[in-house]
Amino acid sequence: MKRQQIINGVIALVIGVLIFVTPFIFIGLTAVKSAAEASQLGLSWPSEWLFWDNLVAVIQARNYMLLLAYFNSTVITVGAISLLVISAAMIGYVIQRRPSKWNGFIYALILAGLMIPPAVVPTIWLIKELHLFKTLHGMILIQVAYGLSFSVLLFRSFIASIPRDLDEAAIIDGAKPWQVFFKVILPLLKPVTVTVILVQSVTIFNDFTNPLYYLPGKDNVTVQLTLYNFQSQFSSQMNLLFMNILLVTIPPLIMFIFFNKQIVKGMTAGAVKG
Amino acid sequence: MKSSRSYPYWFILPGGLVYLVLFLVPTVAAFWFSLTHWDLFETRFIGLENYYQFLREPFLITGVVNTVIFGVLTSIAKSVLGLLLAVLLTSGLLGQSFLRTLIFFPVLVSTIGVGIAFAEIMHPARGMLNIGLSYFGIQGPAWLIDPNLALFSVALVDIWKGVGLATLIYIAGLATISSDYYEAARIDGATKLQMFFRITVPLVRPATVTVVTLSLIGGLRSFDIIWAMTKGGPGFSSDVLASVIYKQYQAGFYGLSTAGNIILFALVAFIVIPLTYWFNRREVDL
Amino acid sequence: MATVRLKNIHKEFNGVKILKGIDLDVNDGEFCVFVGPSGCGKSTLLRIISGLEDATSGTIEIGGKDVTKSDPIDRGIAMVFQSYALYPHLTVRDNIGFGLSLAKRPKNEIRERVDAAAKMLQLESLLDRKPKDLSGGQRQRVAIGRAIVREPEVFLFDEPLSNLDAALRSKMRIELTELHATLNATMIYVTHDQIEAMTMADKIVVLNAGHIEQVGTPMELYHHPQTPFVAGFIGSPKMNLFEGAIAKEHNADLYGIRPEHLTLSPKEGKWKGVVKHIEQLGADAIVHIHVESLGMLVARADGEFSITAGSTIYATPQEGKEHLF
Amino acid sequence: MATVRLKNIHKEFNGVKILKGIDLDVNDGEFCVFVGPSGCGKSTLLRIISGLEDATSGTIEIGGKDVTKSDPIDRGIAMVFQSYALYPHLTVRDNIGFGLSLAKRPKNEIRERVDAAAKMLQLESLLDRKPKDLSGGQRQRVAIGRAIVREPEVFLFDEPLSNLDAALRSKMRIELTELHATLNATMIYVTHDQIEAMTMADKIVVLNAGHIEQVGTPMELYHHPQTPFVAGFIGSPKMNLFEGAIAKEHNADLYGIRPEHLTLSPKEGKWKGVVKHIEQLGADAIVHIHVESLGMLVARADGEFSITAGSTIYATPQEGKEHLF
Amino acid sequence: TELSILVDNSPDTVALTQALTSAYSKLNPDITFEIELRPGGGEGDNIVKTRLATGEMADVFLYNSGSLLQALRPSRTLEPINDLANFSNILSSFTSTVSDDKGNVYAVPIQTAMGGGIFYNKRVYEELGLKVPKTWQEFMENCAIIAEKSKSAPIAQTYRDTWTSQLLVLSDFFNVQAEKPNFATDYTNNKANFATTPAALRGFEKLQQVSEAGYFNDYYGAATYNDGLNMVATGKAAHYPMLTFAIPSIKLNTPDYIEDVGFFAQPGDDADKNGLTVWMPAGYYIPKESDQKEEAKAFLNYIATVDACDAITKAIGANGPYLIKGCTLPDNVYPAVKDMLPYFQEEGRTAPALEFLSPIKGPMLEQLTVEVGSGIRNAQSAAELYDQDVAKQARQLNLPNW
Ligand SMILES: Nc1ncnc2c1ncn2[C@@H]1O[C@H](COP(=O)(O)OP(=O)(O)OP(=O)(O)O)[C@@H](O)[C@H]1O
Ligand SMILES: Nc1ncnc2c1ncn2[C@@H]1O[C@H](COP(=O)(O)OP(=O)(O)OP(=O)(O)O)[C@@H](O)[C@H]1O
Ligand SMILES: [Mg+2]
Ligand SMILES: [Mg+2]
Numbered sequence A: 001m002k003r004q005q006i007i008n009g010v011i012a013l014v015i016g017v018l019i020f021v022t023p024f025i026f027i028g029l030t031a032v033k034s035a036a037e038a039s040q041l042g043l044s045w046p047s048e049w050l051f052w053d054n055l056v057a058v059i060q061a062r063n064y065m066l067l068l069a070y071f072n073s074t075v076i077t078v079g080a081i082s083l084l085v086i087s088a089a090m091i092g093y094v095i096q097r098r099p100s101k102w103n104g105f106i107y108a109l110i111l112a113g114l115m116i117p118p119a120v121v122p123t124i125w126l127i128k129e130l131h132l133f134k135t136l137h138g139m140i141l142i143q144v145a146y147g148l149s150f151s152v153l154l155f156r157s158f159i160a161s162i163p164r165d166l167d168e169a170a171i172i173d174g175a176k177p178w179q180v181f182f183k184v185i186l187p188l189l190k191p192v193t194v195t196v197i198l199v200q201s202v203t204i205f206n207d208f209t210n211p212l213y214y215l216p217g218k219d220n221v222t223v224q225l226t227l228y229n230f231q232s233q234f235s236s237q238m239n240l241l242f243m244n245i246l247l248v249t250i251p252p253l254i255m256f257i258f259f260n261k262q263i264v265k266g267m268t269a270g271a272v273k274g
Numbered sequence B: 001m002k003s004s005r006s007y008p009y010w011f012i013l014p015g016g017l018v019y020l021v022l023f024l025v026p027t028v029a030a031f032w033f034s035l036t037h038w039d040l041f042e043t044r045f046i047g048l049e050n051y052y053q054f055l056r057e058p059f060l061i062t063g064v065v066n067t068v069i070f071g072v073l074t075s076i077a078k079s080v081l082g083l084l085l086a087v088l089l090t091s092g093l094l095g096q097s098f099l100r101t102l103i104f105f106p107v108l109v110s111t112i113g114v115g116i117a118f119a120e121i122m123h124p125a126r127g128m129l130n131i132g133l134s135y136f137g138i139q140g141p142a143w144l145i146d147p148n149l150a151l152f153s154v155a156l157v158d159i160w161k162g163v164g165l166a167t168l169i170y171i172a173g174l175a176t177i178s179s180d181y182y183e184a185a186r187i188d189g190a191t192k193l194q195m196f197f198r199i200t201v202p203l204v205r206p207a208t209v210t211v212v213t214l215s216l217i218g219g220l221r222s223f224d225i226i227w228a229m230t231k232g233g234p235g236f237s238s239d240v241l242a243s244v245i246y247k248q249y250q251a252g253f254y255g256l257s258t259a260g261n262i263i264l265f266a267l268v269a270f271i272v273i274p275l276t277y278w279f280n281r282r283e284v285d286l
Numbered sequence C, D: 001m002a003t004v005r006l007k008n009i010h011k012e013f014n015g016v017k018i019l020k021g022i023d024l025d026v027n028d029g030e031f032c033v034f035v036g037p038s039g040c041g042k043s044t045l046l047r048i049i050s051g052l053e054d055a056t057s058g059t060i061e062i063g064g065k066d067v068t069k070s071d072p073i074d075r076g077i078a079m080v081f082q083s084y085a086l087y088p089h090l091t092v093r094d095n096i097g098f099g100l101s102l103a104k105r106p107k108n109e110i111r112e113r114v115d116a117a118a119k120m121l122q123l124e125s126l127l128d129r130k131p132k133d134l135s136g137g138q139r140q141r142v143a144i145g146r147a148i149v150r151e152p153e154v155f156l157f158d159e160p161l162s163n164l165d166a167a168l169r170s171k172m173r174i175e176l177t178e179l180h181a182t183l184n185a186t187m188i189y190v191t192h193d194q195i196e197a198m199t200m201a202d203k204i205v206v207l208n209a210g211h212i213e214q215v216g217t218p219m220e221l222y223h224h225p226q227t228p229f230v231a232g233f234i235g236s237p238k239m240n241l242f243e244g245a246i247a248k249e250h251n252a253d254l255y256g257i258r259p260e261h262l263t264l265s266p267k268e269g270k271w272k273g274v275v276k277h278i279e280q281l282g283a284d285a286i287v288h289i290h291v292e293s294l295g296m297l298v299a300r301a302d303g304e305f306s307i308t309a310g311s312t313i314y315a316t317p318q319e320g321k322e323h324l325f
Numbered sequence E: 001t002e003l004s005i006l007v008d009n010s011p012d013t014v015a016l017t018q019a020l021t022s023a024y025s026k027l028n029p030d031i032t033f034e035i036e037l038r039p040g041g042g043e044g045d046n047i048v049k050t051r052l053a054t055g056e057m058a059d060v061f062l063y064n065s066g067s068l069l070q071a072l073r074p075s076r077t078l079e080p081i082n083d084l085a086n087f088s089n090i091l092s093s094f095t096s097t098v099s100d101d102k103g104n105v106y107a108v109p110i111q112t113a114m115g116g117g118i119f120y121n122k123r124v125y126e127e128l129g130l131k132v133p134k135t136w137q138e139f140m141e142n143c144a145i146i147a148e149k150s151k152s153a154p155i156a157q158t159y160r161d162t163w164t165s166q167l168l169v170l171s172d173f174f175n176v177q178a179e180k181p182n183f184a185t186d187y188t189n190n191k192a193n194f195a196t197t198p199a200a201l202r203g204f205e206k207l208q209q210v211s212e213a214g215y216f217n218d219y220y221g222a223a224t225y226n227d228g229l230n231m232v233a234t235g236k237a238a239h240y241p242m243l244t245f246a247i248p249s250i251k252l253n254t255p256d257y258i259e260d261v262g263f264f265a266q267p268g269d270d271a272d273k274n275g276l277t278v279w280m281p282a283g284y285y286i287p288k289e290s291d292q293k294e295e296a297k298a299f300l301n302y303i304a305t306v307d308a309c310d311a312i313t314k315a316i317g318a319n320g321p322y323l324i325k326g327c328t329l330p331d332n333v334y335p336a337v338k339d340m341l342p343y344f345q346e347e348g349r350t351a352p353a354l355e356f357l358s359p360i361k362g363p364m365l366e367q368l369t370v371e372v373g374s375g376i377r378n379a380q381s382a383a384e385l386y387d388q389d390v391a392k393q394a395r396q397l398n399l400p401n402w
Helices: A002-031 A035-039 A051-097 A102-115 A120-129 A136-159 A164-172 A177-188 A190-205 A209-214 A223-229 A238-260 B009-033 B049-055 B060-088 B096-108 B111-121 B128-135 B150-175 B179-187 B192-203 B205-221 B224-229 B241-250 B254-281 C042-050 C092-102 C107-120 C136-148 C166-183 C194-200 C218-223 C228-233 C245-249 D042-050 D092-102 D107-120 D136-148 D166-183 D194-200 D218-223 D228-233 D245-249 E011-027 E041-053 E066-072 E092-098 E122-128 E136-149 E162-170 E173-179 E183-188 E198-212 E225-234 E244-253 E255-260 E293-303 E306-316 E335-345 E365-373 E379-397
Strands: B036-038 B043-045 C004-013 C016-026 C031-035 C057-062 C077-080 C154-158 C186-190 C203-208 C211-216 C240-242 C255-257 C262-265 C271-280 C284-291 C295-302 C312-317 D004-013 D016-026 D031-035 D057-062 D077-080 D154-158 D186-190 D203-208 D211-216 D240-242 D255-257 D262-265 D271-280 D284-291 D295-302 D312-317 E002-008 E032-038 E060-063 E107-109 E114-121 E153-155 E237-243 E261-265 E276-279 E283-285 E350-352
Touching (some): A002 B128, A002 B150, A051 A102, A051 A238, A102 B009, A102 B205, A102 B254, A120 A136, A120 B009, A120 E041, A136 A190, A136 B009, A164 C077, A177 C092, A190 B096, A209 E041, A223 A238, A223 E032, A238 B096, A238 B111, B036 B049, B036 B254, B049 B254, B060 B205, B060 B254, B111 B224, B150 B205, B179 D077, B192 B205, B224 B241, C016 C042, C031 C042, C042 C077, C042 C154, C092 C136, C107 C136, C203 C218, C203 C228, C218 D271, C228 C240, C228 D166, C245 C255, C284 C312, D016 D042, D042 D057, D042 D154, D042 D186, D077 D136, D092 D107, D107 D136, D136 D154, D203 D228, E011 E032, E011 E244, E011 E293, E011 E306, E122 E136, E122 E261, E136 E153, E136 E237, E162 E237, E162 E365, E173 E183, E173 E276, E173 E350, E198 E365, E198 E379, E225 E237, E225 E244, E244 E255, E244 E335, E276 E335, E293 E306
Parallel strands (some): C031 C186, C077 C154, C154 C186, D031 D186, D154 D186, E002 E060, E153 E237, E276 E350
Antiparallel strands (some): B036 B043, C004 C057, C262 C312, D271 D312
């Protein structure tokens, strides 16, 4: 029985790995092929390993556009994430903790952000008026606006799992509302915060439509736009495209590996008796 | 509790303001455009004409049915699989961290890449999926080509791509459950299975609410993965509302597609709002 | 000046009346103890005084100022929670020093005051631990430490010693009494421990089902309980209370006599009964006697008292010690 | 058959030794009480017996079977947690009935048994509430209810009555003693309450800093403490312990005399001292006396005893009551 | 000064834009360029429209000629280029597709005209002794022989890239026009449509016919455009209906086989009326709001020269006839290009595709042709649905008579 379990476990694991890994083997192999071979797709072994050539070709493409894109995307991502985490956690905190007749309305507005696609053209008119068009900080604010609903939703439901007694203890200890939030609540929200950081930074880093509309201009390229260098409607350089896909996936991947370990179990253990 | 002062509304202000200005205001403006004939350059008020036109779309019924199937199917699958994976990946398994990364990786990869890769993997003849199945003596179907199957094949890929996100949220949710409850349950004589259903499932509820809400809304509005893999095809067989709308948008029918978006919004709201209402009513506070 | 004055406090939870009109004055520097059965509303009242909970109606004054609508922070209070409510992400040191650091006190002052509190609470060796790595009693002590370092004008303690052993508890009793004397702060203290109530209180408030049964010094309550409830609640083992013939005899509805006011004799006395059960506590013994005319009678005897269950015994109430209601 | 036998149990947390070799036999149907200072390892030991915590070394047998590696389910135990650990998503009824419903007992049986437990714990009116809407003492009672409905062979109680008032507490003492008698289950009980320990225990285990100081019946521990620690720990107020001249006089390192074994007299006696402080408990009074040759001496006097602080008093140890170490 | 220039991201356009801009900068050292990329297809169209509508367009941008242009409201948003010095160099076959009803012309062509027809594998034809068909009948006979006698699939179809499915319908327009010369006008005026005009319906029918005959490659539903090019180049398929702009891709993917690929126009039912449906290339446009109009015009003026053509040829090769007077092709063009040129050299053997004659093109066509090709729907029903789709488009464009 025990032996059987182990065998079953291993089999399940192997299948799991297969399911999640094979597509990447495909992407990886395509990324090192020659253009001609890559155009045939398929999971064949490359006859020639062009890892380095393709890598260099991707990085050098259009005047090292990828490096600039890394920079821009990083600035946007970091800026937007910092604002997002704090403002979303604050909103989630208030609407979870403070029951009032407004909550239903606020909550509906937040859900609307997930349900309604952004209106591009009015937004452009608006941000031109605000002098935010074609600026990185404008892009950051837009990403905050678009990511807010998701983040608030996540925070809101998790704040419910932090005992209110802790807010009360802090209030008695003389904490002002913002101190209660920043010194007690936010640290305890670490697992959610990490989740929001991960998910939103992936979304923002990989965003492609929004920079396309709100952040035009050669100096403003973001990483997903670099994919356009190799992919078009009628013909694509699959090898370079996939190499590029791999390259733009690396920063979020590193983020994930780093932050994944920060999701710690049992943050609130030992807080209250009850 | 004096909530007014301990939980002041100005906390909502910073984010709320950005949201109001950059999202809500343009959205309200967009509503006006749904009542016009709009080619981006000129608008002409035509009342509800666009709505009428949209509701007459030849493949609208297929689109609505597909939308609901796709949304419900993927969100259920992501929630269930996500929870199971999260439990597995917090159980101290060997290589747990690696496996987490593996499962999250698809979330990171651009939809374009995933679309191309899976179109190839699901190729009826040379695709790895069918080759793999043939080892087990199974003749794999024509995943993306069979009009009856295409939507489900895309849903499968969407689940594959999205389950990492659900898993991550669930992992965060599991992290907030105090081990006290598991200890109490062990003493009360709960088996692993009972602990899962009677402690984990109810206490991970905040995560479930989030995962279900997000993936349902995401699924009902889902579009890029469908577009990347089938463009709604073959023919119209995997068209969903969002892809119908996108096609109209691409064709330059801006007013019409805005009206479509509002109809899609209504559909999503119709399904999601009662659900969240029900969820919130049953929220457990500590 | 830190008097606490409650006027006609009412509190409802979801329509259930929990507090039904509490009027109370606690004087400046007084040590006031709340006692009462579990669930009678002691914690709720404390939370209302602290400002964590709003009263449904009524007013609260602290130091002569109406604070009914004030924030906790403006009331100059510290509180030990019954549930501890420790900050799980902070070490013991930071838990205790949290209030001081919020008040932006200098680092070394905080360190000193935390160290002093930790010493008093025997927590020195645990200062770098997180709450989850502490025992129940240690957590409770951290909760106490958090309140006392802040030296406010009013202290609110909600069963602060319930998880401590007798030795530590009597030490803490003395420490808190001293603290009270030094700071001259007003203290409101909830406890279930008769000894704590009797020894520490200047004034005891007996709560029952949301209203005040009696307010008085410990000895007033012990010697002159105004209601049968107080009579039964103060003193352990509790007072013997009888209706019927014996009460009639004294022209009352209820006749009460404390176990310690019964003289036991194997030979003669007022009431004859059979020993049903003896609890030996070392210093004393609690004797449960069945008396035909009364029912069960509890008497307290010397620890040396040796008699076996089943034997016949006589009990005599001491003159003038009976309570009549 | 549910004996509990611990053999050489050691436990470390992060390299800190918490339990240092515990050997203990608890007989079938015995009521065994653990006492000891806060943080000495009582809860840890209970958790090791329950199987929630693994011992670093040593073996545990329950009912003659080695269960060192077994799951809690397979040990036939129920436990009341010091921290309660109530399920926040379940009502009181469902919290109490949880174990039974896991065991797939019929609905009406569960209902009956929960109702019976709720009655005993005075929780009937709260059965539909969630834990967060309960008072501290009510939560504790729910935690007790959860353990007792399951009627296992071994009960583990971790300070189950600490948040209850005296009246309810003595009621619960009796209820638990009766439960013990009816079920004939083995009970292991942690408490800080001397009265609970003395009245309920068949056997008291005194723990100190991770090892057992003494095991014995309540009276053995009271009358014949084997170590100064036990002497000081059992009995309240604690025994007076003196080194120096008086100990020498008796050819010992330490001379001990319990407060209740001192006879006080305003006129004459062995030791002359000054009354520093009197704690009036009603039935008794605790008198703190400063004696030149000894230091502080605590004596217990009758409640009637009236003397004011500052007056001179004489204390005489009762013959044969001294303890020598 | 720096001119910004927005082009789509296909490798060819990028390459030739780079070639043209650097050639121009060499001549005018004070002008530099910033090239911005956008996606192609409908997404790209939207970006162009959005940026024009919000006044954020680059100084020069690449856009289609023909029906799609009208959606930009050219007379409102674009700068006419009739006053360029080299304006007269541009062939009128092109200018007519980039002008408004007042005769203003808005674009200068880059690249060459292309034909829509059928690529075929010369080696297969040789081996089986087949002749280039002049009628649909002959074409079907060839296919039958190929199906029977060789391992090659008679016709490659590649429906993973849905747009490729439209070719048999779109390339048939020369034949429609030959039979019904007024079709385009009537169609625009809602007087004729596909379902009820037998000549127009033929395109759908041809697709249905080859599909029913089973002439397609295996798993054509999962094949890509690149697969199609590879198949016809290597002989795995004998024919691939496609536009000639595919020639550079064939060169890139299968350089060894480029000489095996030939091209012919989609045959009609009458051997005497055999000709090619022609697509006009995209052109460079200047937005009205540009504040560097003069510099931009000077650049466009340069594009309309033989020098520019040569720069293009050098960058991506010559893939068809140029639309600038005087531009010539080198002698060593690929066989497929060579096959295409005769159609242009004889009068009456080319016709522009319908989208250059009428502003309406229904967006659903590619899905419908996939359905017909996959046997999900018959030609008649597809044509009817397409007519509905066209009606919607016409109403959106606010055309009279709809
Ligand atoms: N997870 C842990 N990590 C490190 N030390 C721990 C941990 N849990 C408990 N301890 C320490 O082990 C010791 C024994 O703890 P335990 O909870 O058994 O004490 P206890 O006797 O039950 O005390 P109390 O009467 O206060 O409940 C304490 O000093 C405590 O600080
Ligand atoms: N949030 C709530 N909703 C409903 N009822 C509540 C709530 N909080 C407390 N109660 C009820 O109010 C009553 C008083 O509670 P409180 O906590 O003040 O009791 P307590 O006197 O402190 O008891 P204990 O000695 O057990 O701590 C209890 O019966 C309790 O069940
Ligand atoms: Mg309480
Ligand atoms: Mg403990």
